[in-house]
Amino acid sequence: MRIAVFSDTHGNVIMMEKILKSIGPVDFFIHAGDFYRDAVKVSQQHPINMEAVVGNCDYPRVEPQELTLHLEGITIYLLHGHQLDPGDFYNSLIQKGKEAEADLVVFGHTHLASRFERDEIIFFNPGSISSPRMGNSPTYGIIEIGNGEINVETREVPR
Numbered sequence: 001m002r003i004a005v006f007s008d009t010h011g012n013v014i015m016m017e018k019i020l021k022s023i024g025p026v027d028f029f030i031h032a033g034d035f036y037r038d039a040v041k042v043s044q045q046h047p048i049n050m051e052a053v054v055g056n057c058d059y060p061r062v063e064p065q066e067l068t069l070h071l072e073g074i075t076i077y078l079l080h081g082h083q084l085d086p087g088d089f090y091n092s093l094i095q096k097g098k099e100a101e102a103d104l105v106v107f108g109h110t111h112l113a114s115r116f117e118r119d120e121i122i123f124f125n126p127g128s129i130s131s132p133r134m135g136n137s138p139t140y141g142i143i144e145i146g147n148g149e150i151n152v153e154t155r156e157v158p159r
Helices: 013-022 036-046 086-101
Strands: 004-006 028-031 050-052 068-073 074-079 104-106 114-118 121-125 141-145 147-158
Touching: 004 013, 013 036, 028 036, 036 050, 074 086, 086 104, 086 121, 104 141, 121 141, 121 147
Parallel strands: 004 028, 028 050, 074 104, 104 121
Antiparallel strands: 004 141, 068 074, 114 121, 141 147
């Protein structure tokens, strides 16, 4: 299974669509919040399964703030991250991943692409396609799942 991953798109639907057209076939796409409606708009234009959560810039926050997905025998815990303790963000994130018994945690909020492992859980933030921080390039992610294996990759947005 091949999954496109976005977070913190902040209205950049055109770039999401451009990326989805350029990366080849995907089975699914995930949006980790901030502009949930971007994911909804794209899913209406593309016949791809989608799951998304709301972030701190989504109003009203009636959609889910966190989800647990079970895909190809892998448990993915999806959240934006705004609800975590800002003074202890990463420890709070790790605790949430453990509580969800996740194999993979996908999050956003920081606008910084990252990947790390802790306690046999992979944590993945695809960054932001519209407003990356710290002078980084705009990014999105690709997750590939198969035979119990998880591979995550951060990709720069094509110029």
